[in-house]
Amino acid sequence: MPAAEMTAFACPLPLGNSSVIYCFPEIGCRESLPTRMPFGPTFAVKTSPRMLFDIFRKPKHIDLELLAQDHPAVRVSNLRKTFKKRVKGSGSKKKHDLTITAVDDLSFTVPRGKILGLLGPNSSGKTTTMRCMATLSAPDSGSIQYYGIDTVKEASTVRTMLGFVAQSAGLDKVLTGREHLELFGGLAHLDSREKQSNIETLVELLDLEDFIDRQTGVYSGGVIRRLDLAIALLHQPPILILDEPTVGLDIETRRVIWDVLQSWRDDGGTIILSSHYLEEVDILSDHIVILEKGVMLAQGSSTELKASLGGDRITIRLNEFTTPEHAEAACNVLKQRGLAQAAIVNRLQNNAVELVVDPHNATIGAEIVQCLIEIGFERLFSFAQSKPSLDDVYLAATGRSLLDADVQAKEARSDKAVRQENMAK
Numbered sequence: 425m426p427a428a429e430m431t432a433f434a435c436p437l438p439l440g441n442s443s444v445i446y447c448f449p450e451i452g453c454r455e456s457l458p459t460r461m462p463f464g465p466t467f468a469v470k471t472s473p474r475m476l477f478d479i480f481r482k483p484k485h486i487d488l489e490l491l492a493q494d495h496p497a498v499r500v501s502n503l504r505k506t507f508k509k510r511v512k513g514s515g516s517k518k519k520h521d522l523t524i525t526a527v528d529d530l531s532f533t534v535p536r537g538k539i540l541g542l543l544g545p546n547s548s549g550k551t552t553t554m555r556c557m558a559t560l561s562a563p564d565s566g567s568i569q570y571y572g573i574d575t576v577k578e579a580s581t582v583r584t585m586l587g588f589v590a591q592s593a594g595l596d597k598v599l600t601g602r603e604h605l606e607l608f609g610g611l612a613h614l615d616s617r618e619k620q621s622n623i624e625t626l627v628e629l630l631d632l633e634d635f636i637d638r639q640t641g642v643y644s645g646g647v648i649r650r651l652d653l654a655i656a657l658l659h660q661p662p663i664l665i666l667d668e669p670t671v672g673l674d675i676e677t678r679r680v681i682w683d684v685l686q687s688w689r690d691d692g693g694t695i696i697l698s699s700h701y702l703e704e705v706d707i708l709s710d711h712i713v714i715l716e717k718g719v720m721l722a723q724g725s726s727t728e729l730k731a732s733l734g735g736d737r738i739t740i741r742l743n744e745f746t747t748p749e750h751a752e753a754a755c756n757v758l759k760q761r762g763l764a765q766a767a768i769v770n771r772l773q774n775n776a777v778e779l780v781v782d783p784h785n786a787t788i789g790a791e792i793v794q795c796l797i798e799i800g801f802e803r804l805f806s807f808a809q810s811k812p813s814l815d816d817v818y819l820a821a822t823g824r825s826l827l828d829a830d831v832q833a834k835e836a837r838s839d840k841a842v843r844q845e846n847m848a849k
């Protein structure tokens with residue numbers, strides 16, 4: 425995390441013999457930072473005794489029932505966040521500031537007891553949005569409110585309402601899972617009985633029995649993720665923010681996490697979740713926001729977004745190596761003859777022809793094949809017809825699939841950026 429973003433309520437906990445863990449106790453969030461990075465002194469300068477007192481004060485009672493009468497659980501209004509980056513100008517050695525707009529004019533609301541899924545490729549602004557929502561980063565403009573309580577004006581109250589699972593967990597390798605839960609339960613001012621009862625429930629729910637009394641240094645990625653989620657849920661926050669909670673996990677572990685999130689939602693919890701996995705967003709989310717380059721391209725429920733696309737989808741590869749000209753020509757003819765409602769060439773998928781067709785016409789596939797034979801494409805390489813998927817929604821909004829967008833975003837990052845990113849993990 426850049427020094428400029430280190431907020432006042434961060435508290436470095438030198439636990440065990442691993443790296444310093446910056447701990448945001450009120451939201452159950454930890455970020456471990458490489459100790460050689462110069463954050464320690466920055467932190468010392470920025471933190472006053474009054475702020476440290478704020479960290480450990482007992483959370484005040486908030487009457488959500490009362491607040492819920494007038495406010496949605498989450499309201500994000502015109503959120504904008506930019507970053508400055510020093511870059512070399514082309515052809516000169518002089519560096520200048522480049523402004524990166526990570527999130528631009530983003531607005532959405534989430535009712536109580538619903539899951540909102542933020543979907544987007546790498547660098548689309550998901551993490552930045554979530555960090556602003558978790559009070560770890562201040563918006564340039566716009567506002568975020570939980571039950572009408574503003575994240576900037578009443579940050580310390582807001583933090584008592586949040587559970588946050590960051591992209592990478594900051595756990596101490598020497599402490600056991602149970603010791604982590606005890607520590608965070610204490611920092612959240614849970615009384616002893618409530619703490620023990622919540623720990624036992626979460627250990628069982630998240631299938632942690634075999635690991636909870638072992639040091640976290642021996643945990644696999646899946647167990648770390650489950651413990652991380654348990655820490656975020658320990659103080660039973662009404663709002664849960666999860667930044668790619670199941671990235672890199674096997675399907676079994678993902679299902680355990682999905683089950684816990686669904687029952688948390690069914691009990692009235694509100695969840696904001698970011699993910700690269702279309703399936704995950706589709707299964708879990710009541711409402712989906714599609715982001716690209718910090719801008720919202722579409723929002724709605726999965727059913728609404730798919731229905732907005734109208735017809736069935738057909739993907740055709742004319743030949744193994746189709747030229748863009750041939751694919752364009754086929755699209756034009758199919759549209760002219762009224763066989764496709766929409767037709768685009770997907771250049772990132774070997775110039776595949778992507779069509780939207782009438783879902784009520786049972787012979788549409790055969791008619792399209794016949795038309796393509798007539799214009800010279802006698803042996804099609806592949807042909808697939810399906811109902812619209814979330815990836816089709818993404819494709820319609822951006823002209824490329826989410827997977828292709830991810831590959832492009834990764835290719836666009838310099839080697840240096842990737843090295844720095846890996847260092848920070």
Ligand SMILES: Nc1ncnc2c1ncn2[C@@H]1O[C@H](COP(=O)(O)OP(=O)(O)OP(=O)(O)O)[C@@H](O)[C@H]1O
Pocket residue numbers: 426507508509524525526544545546547548549550551552553
């Ligand atoms: N601290 C920062 N300093 C400079 N630029 C940043 C910073 N944080 C994010 N960015 C830039 O803001 C943009 C959005 O990044 P962000 O991490 O929010 O995207 P993301 O959708 O979460 O991506 P990923 O899926 O890879 O985590 C990117 O261009 C990124 O390089």
